[in-house]
Amino acid sequence: MREYILDFAENHNCIIGVCDALPLDSERKRLEAVNTPFAGKDTEKRINPRLSLPGAKSVIVLAKPYEPSPYINLSGLGCGTDYHISIKEILKELLENFHCNGIIMADDGPVAERPFAVKAGIAFWGKSAMAISPIFGTYFNLGLLVVDIDISPTDKISPAQCPSGCFNCINKCPGKALEPYRLNPFSCISYITQKKGELSKDESAIIGNQLYGCDICQLCCPFNKPILKNLQKKFLNPEDILKMDERQFKDRFGKTAMAWRGLNHLKRNAEATIKERCDGDVEHKRT
DSSP states (O other): OHHHHHHHHHHTTOEEEEEEOOOOGGGHHHHHHSOOTTSOSOHHHHHOGGGTSTTOOEEEEEEEEOOOOSBTTBOGGGSSSOHHHHHHHHHHHHHTTSSSOEEEESSSSSSOHHHHHHHTTSOEEOTTSSEEBTTTBTOEEEEEEEESSOOOOOOOOOOOOOOTTOOHHHHHOTTOOEETTEEOGGGOHHHHHHSSSOOOHHHHHHHTTOSBSOOHHHHTOGGGHHHHTTOOOBOOOHHHHHTOOHHHHHHHHTTSTTGGGHHHHHHHHHHHHHHHHHHHHHHHHHO
């Protein structure tokens, strides 16, 4: 079965790792220390797949690469097909070939995906608090398939770690949201541009010209150099966002992972970036 899974991964241009479904007790303190938005609040469920599927024995972790955003001010969330859908489709196909019970998660379930990606040996923890793949860098999305059958663990990819002297992601984060292996989500552009409600003056200053999400810590990561080598970034004009109607938004962004927040949310961010730019121009003239 393990060999079938590895062949399946190759045919679907992804990496799959398998590990047991025992609780990740080593992750409890780390997860409890950070109040992560958009994540489940039940720490025990996040570290123990058996609370989601009684009798769970194995966790299949899938990493699917995605193309970096062509825009300097819009993350990969606003480009390509919504990974919540595409990854679930792949894992559903995989589950249909097993005679067992299973549950599928793609950034929408109670189990924390990144720790199990590390446990399954397909990624390691980066100083950016992201899971890093020696093959895909940070440009991949994760999905989990928890099953109630024993599957032999896959071999771990050659162990890697961040260079000891590299602090690119920490130094270049506009919100100073990072310290080694830890993220303060409330100072992170990705969270701020996704949160509901009005943005504070400080939050608007942090997001700068970012319309949705943020790839700054990824753009400066040495593990992403091969992926970004020939990428030419362009600027998405926030004025174009303000001119959009619902039909135009749906046509352009309706199939992306960004669509869940809707056009009005994106316009809120666009207005904030324009105001921040104007305020910056006024301040520059004063000095």
